[in-house]
Amino acid sequence: MPTAVLGAGISGLSAGFYLLRRFCKPLTIYEASPRVGGWIRTEWHKDRGFLFESGPRTIRPKGLAGANTLQLIEELKLPIKPIPRSHVAAKNRMLYAKGQVCMLPNSAKGLFRTVPPFTKPLYRALLHDLVTGSTPIKNEDESIYNFAQRRFGKEIADYGISPMICGICAGDAREISVRFLMESLFENEQKYGGVLKGALYARFNKKVDDSNGGIFAKGEPELYKQAVKEKWAMYGVADGLEQLPRAMRKYLGEHDVNVQLSSKCSNLTFSGDGARISLRDAEVPVRHVVSALPAHQLAPLVKAQHPSLSAQLLDIPYVDVVVVNMQYSSNNLLKHNGFGLLVPPVEKLPVLGVIFDSCCFDMAGNTILTVMMGGRWFDQWFGNQPSQKKLRDIAQQHVQKILQIKEDPIFSRVHMLHKCIPQYTVGHKRRVEGIRKYIKDYKLPLSLCGAAYDGVGINDVILSARRQVEQLSLATKY
Missing domain, CATH: 1.10.3110.10 (protoporphyrinogen ix oxidase, domain 3)
Structure with missing residues (x-):
């Protein structure tokens, strides 16, 4: 029987990549939406020389998790755009507080x-x-x-x-x-x-140990060595971060991994010899399931057979975030260049922060800003189902106030990201340990990876997928 991965976000695609590399067995990835990448989404405007990112746009090359991602990118032969520590986007971080933009110390x-x-x-x-x-x-x-x-x-x-x-x-x-x-x-x-x-x-008192955690059999990836040597602070992917999941899907397809889009799982049941995935028009028997779904999406799939596990998964809360991308035709609107600014909650504003995309990457003379709003305070500021016009107007008003930009954007895009980021509230580590202990105690053919469990960053979810696959290889005879 094949192995199945639920979810074709970056963690699910990574799970497919590591399963393929380790086992070379029949493998299918099921994705409910018509695209891969999850919250990573790039909107290209190549005719005007800029792009919008409604999710993450850069990755840090730091530590074991950062090295692991660079190894993956190296294997995919994906062109990237490094940002060294000397770059203004790496050095300058700002807050908007007490009515002014404040430059944080960088030395x-x-x-x-x-x-x-x-x-x-x-x-x-x-x-x-x-x-x-x-x-x-x-x-x-x-x-x-x-x-x-x-x-x-x-x-x-x-x-x-x-x-x-x-x-x-x-x-x-x-x-x-x-x-x-x-x-x-x-x-x-x-x-x-x-x-x-x-x-x-x-x-x-640090003991000498294997600095790469034992996951790089052939030594550190060349890209990681380059990142250390050239002192990268972060990097992007040429033509936007969505090229990463697209490249992963292409790679998996070339190696006979079936990525089925618009294939939503409605129920998941387990037995002594595997699991059954209920799709719209079929029930598929599989040997093992790797779930890269958000915890709140996995919970209803297992509720009928394992209500206690479902309840534990629902104990991981999520928040809604509004992302508003804005394009201005002038490139000299910002009084301070840098990665962007954050707004402390004590300021009691609906804006979480503003990213200065055109300071990070060349946008052909355009000023590109990304405004993030809501989060934990979404309901407080926006209520139930706010209109796109309302959200756009609020974002634009605060950009004018905070950055003192008088003109209106030429073009903008509003994205309402529902339950997009899990919240690691106090006790989260024990909560995740309890979930995985339940799976182990009941000997369920199920592995969990992704942002709900092991970190919300891109590096975190890729390494989460790798570690779950490696644990699977130790526990399962393939």
Whole structure:
């Protein structure tokens, strides 16, 4: 019997890639929509020299997960566009706070100056950490806001950590688990009594181990070596990030992997010899299922047979995000160049942030902006089913206010992304462990990968797929 993957977003396609490479067995990927890529979507306007991204547009080449993605891109022979650390988009990060655009420090010298919106030099926050003892945390987790406030003070929590969480997962730092983003810092703080102390102790006491986690049998990928040598901060894909899932689908098709679009799974049942996938006009028996679906989409598929598993999956919340892409014909509208800016939730604005796309990549003389709105506060700001005109008008009004751009955009596009980002609320790690323990205890032929479980970034979901496939190979006789 074949293996099946549910979902042809980047994690599902990655699962197909690693299954193919490891097993070379009959394999089908089922995707409910008529396209691959999930939330990665590029809209090309080649005649006018620009493109819109309604999802992510850059990838960081950092660490094991970053190296793994570069290995995948290398195997796909996909052309990329590096952005070095010296690039203005890598150096300049901004906040909109207290009525002004504030440039964040980008060097050690900046720690010793008072820069808006902060009321004292940032080195004072580091001293606060050094003189503050650790507090044992119940259940070994807390919100990332509480952690930052304990260690560095309220200003850092409000104007440093909270807007960063808005940019990463459109979430509220008062709810998001510190283990989501800072697990090693949290654990070292609990063990050694401070973040800086923990970082120093961990550095000096670090045991020599396999730096690539044992996943690169032939050594680090050449692209990763190049990224380290040339000091890439991030990179994009030529002609937009959607070229990555498209290239993956092409590769899989050339290797006899069947990617079935417009094939929504309506039910999933398990037995001792495999599983059955219910499609619109057929029931398909399979040996094993790798689900790359969002947790809230998988939950109803298993509810009839495993209601407890379904309930656990539904305990992972999601948020809605509005993305508004804007094109201006002039290329000198921005007073400050950089990657973009974030808006701290304490400012009580519907805007989460604005990305300056045309500062990251050449857009043929156009200024291209992407406005992100809503997230954890979507209902508060927009209510039920807001019109595209309302969302466009709100985005445009705030761009005019924040960036002082007087003219209207020549062209714009509004995307309403429903339940697009999972929220790693306090206790998320244990929640995921409980879900996977249930699957193991009941010996279900099911593996879970994707943003709901192992990280929301592109690197995270690709590595999540790889690790689940590798665990499958150890547990299953193929």
